[in-house]
Amino acid sequence: MKLLWGAAAALLPICVSFADVTGSEQQPLPVSDSPDPEHDRLSDVIAASPLLSLHRAICEVESVSDDEVAVGKLVISILEAHNFTVKTLSVPSPGATNTTKERVDIYAYPDLSKYGGDGQITSSETIPKPKVLLSSHIDTVPPHIPYSLSLPKRKGSGSSSASRKDILISGRGTVDDKACVAVQIQTVLDFLADPAALGTDSVINPSDLALLFVVGEENRGDGMRAFSTSDLYSNSNANYKAILFGEPTEGKLATGHKGIFMVSIKAYGKAAHSGYPWLGRSANSMILPALNVLDKLGDVPEEEGGLPRSEKYGKSTVNVGLMYGGVAGNVVPEFARADVTFRLAGGTAEQVQKVVTDAIRAVDPDELLELNFSQGYGPVPLDADVEGFDTITVNYGTDVPNIEVAEGVKKYLYGPGSILVAHGKNEGLTVGELEDALEGYKRLVKHSLES
Ligand SMILES: *[C@@H]1O[C@H](CO)[C@@H](O)[C@H](O)[C@H]1NC(C)=O
Ligand SMILES: *[C@@H]1O[C@H](CO)[C@@H](O)[C@H](O)[C@H]1NC(C)=O
Numbered sequence: 001m002k003l004l005w006g007a008a009a010a011l012l013p014i015c016v017s018f019a020d021v022t023g024s025e026q027q028p029l030p031v032s033d034s035p036d037p038e039h040d041r042l043s044d045v046i047a048a049s050p051l052l053s054l055h056r057a058i059c060e061v062e063s064v065s066d067d068e069v070a071v072g073k074l075v076i077s078i079l080e081a082h083n084f085t086v087k088t089l090s091v092p093s094p095g096a097t098n099t100t101k102e103r104v105d106i107y108a109y110p111d112l113s114k115y116g117g118d119g120q121i122t123s124s125e126t127i128p129k130p131k132v133l134l135s136s137h138i139d140t141v142p143p144h145i146p147y148s149l150s151l152p153k154r155k156g157s158g159s160s161s162a163s164r165k166d167i168l169i170s171g172r173g174t175v176d177d178k179a180c181v182a183v184q185i186q187t188v189l190d191f192l193a194d195p196a197a198l199g200t201d202s203v204i205n206p207s208d209l210a211l212l213f214v215v216g217e218e219n220r221g222d223g224m225r226a227f228s229t230s231d232l233y234s235n236s237n238a239n240y241k242a243i244l245f246g247e248p249t250e251g252k253l254a255t256g257h258k259g260i261f262m263v264s265i266k267a268y269g270k271a272a273h274s275g276y277p278w279l280g281r282s283a284n285s286m287i288l289p290a291l292n293v294l295d296k297l298g299d300v301p302e303e304e305g306g307l308p309r310s311e312k313y314g315k316s317t318v319n320v321g322l323m324y325g326g327v328a329g330n331v332v333p334e335f336a337r338a339d340v341t342f343r344l345a346g347g348t349a350e351q352v353q354k355v356v357t358d359a360i361r362a363v364d365p366d367e368l369l370e371l372n373f374s375q376g377y378g379p380v381p382l383d384a385d386v387e388g389f390d391t392i393t394v395n396y397g398t399d400v401p402n403i404e405v406a407e408g409v410k411k412y413l414y415g416p417g418s419i420l421v422a423h424g425k426n427e428g429l430t431v432g433e434l435e436d437a438l439e440g441y442k443r444l445v446k447h448s449l450e451s
């Protein structure tokens with residue numbers, strides 16, 4: 001049983017079993033049993049900040065994709081405690097038989113009867129039409145890694161010279177994407193607390209802002225697609241000026257991200273004794289030439305049948321991510337399969353499907369290999385017309401293509417922390433990065449409302 005530190009966590013009825021990690025070095029120890037002054041000091045810093053304690057509470061709940069129920073309940077309870085109206089949208093897990101494990105997207109807006117709507121109080125049946133939607137995802141990649149605090153190690157000296165802003169917050173989801181969940185909630189709370197925060201000549205209206213936290217971003221994007229096709233979305237999106245998508249962009253504004261495309265290749269051979277291979281047909285031997293060609297396809301010039309390139313994103317890249325075939329070393333393999341993912345620097349999914357098909361068929365003229373292409377998409381352009389931000393392009397996919405957005409609505413992608421650690425064992429970010437992102441989000445909201 002893990003002790004929950006901090007005021008926010010203590011106020012919330014959550015109870016998480018961490019029996020599996022008992023004994024890990026990162027485990028905070030009960031104060032009474034084993035005093036750890038440094039941990040207590042760091043923990044106090046977190047507890048003293050609404051943003052940091054909100055972030056900690058959310059990160060302490062495990063939420064690997066398809067297992068987002070507990071964190072969803074926590075986020076809903078936090079939002080309701082702050083007088084948000086919360087609407088949930090059920091997103092079924094494929095193959096799930098236990099319907100009590102209901103995964104939900106969370107859509108929330110300030111309860112206008114509590115916050116005052118400047119003459120815009122809507123009846124309980126209608127929902128407000130916000131101008132800015134702030135969205136991020138509550139699922140993470142596996143495995144869960146417990147939340148922990150540390151000070152960066154300095155060569156030769158202790159860690160005492162580090163400042164508050166240098167405190168490193170580590171654990172699964174601390175960057176991707178619970179940093180954005182916490183920062184987006186705090187952004188809206190801060191605007192609600194000070195409706196004049198936009199400046200002297202304009203006042204923010206509580207009905208201008210809404211929050212969306214989706215499930216399933218890390219595997220299928222089913223959470224965002226469910227929202228995109230829901231009545232909730234079609235009934236509320238008429239006044240959108242901008243959607244702010246939260247993903248780790250190192251505190252920079254993304255000008256776009258690469259596209260993605262996948263192919264699954266299957267080879268059906270004929271089993272035989274390995275001493276008499278001519279009596280069979282090796283599925284592994286059938287698939288290898290295709291993999292060899294695909295593996296290098298990012299380096300082949302486009303005019304020679306290679307993958308698209310662009311000035312903005314550079315080369316498309318290839319990952320032969322999964323391959324298997326055969327049953328034993330002394331049996332000619334009957335079946336082989338490989339899954340390959342392409343990160344696209346240009347072109348459309350249709351164009352890349354042709355490039356990939358042509359490359360494979362050049363070494364498989366009899367079309368013996370079975371190809372199954374996933375739905376993919378080309379590079380996704382994003383808006384970056386806000387002054388004062390450094391810009392970046394990123395190579396990962398996001399939920400941006402999973403939502404149908406009307407012409408003219410700005411799409412911003414922004415968040416603290418680096419994608420380079422986001423799915424790793426060392427996922428983490430500093431207090432300074434998290435707090436800077438709160439200021440960044442406020443500037444993006446301001447810009448969106450004033451434009
Ligand atoms: C929520 O609204 C109630 C009034 O209905 C108020 O007493 C309470 O302080 C509000 N809570 C927050 C966190 O704003
Ligand atoms: C379904 O899940 C709930 C919550 O995890 C659990 O309490 C219940 O026993 C499960 N039911 C079945 C039939 O597995």
Ligand SMILES: *[C@@H]1O[C@H](CO)[C@@H](O)[C@H](O)[C@H]1NC(C)=O
Nearest residue numbers: 264266370371372373374375
């Ligand atoms: C292609 O892949 C999809 C997704 O994995 C799967 O549902 C479908 O059955 C596959 N089709 C074929 C012909 O294998």
